[in-house]
Amino acid sequence: LKDLGLDDVRVTKVIAGSPRLFGRSLENHLKPTVQWLKDLGLDDVRVTKVIAGSPRLFGRSLENHLKPTVQWLKDLGLD
Helix, strand or coil, rough: CHHCCCCHCCCCCCCCCCCEEEEECCCHHHHHHHHHHHHHHCCCCHHHHHHHHCCCHHHCCHHHHHHHHHHHHHCCCCC
């Protein structure tokens, strides 16, 4: 999280907002989710804002929840 520019206070808030992060693999879950956000077009500043503002996002499955939800929104015409 610090690699993305989050300071200690924000890291603490993220973890407090989503303690499930402790149970998630950095390599298998968190990094792929961050990369996926970047692939959607978000720069590091926006990714940091997403993490800080919605830490529960990282408690969701990338394949089973996040990607299908974004695809559904795209299918509705929202980009």
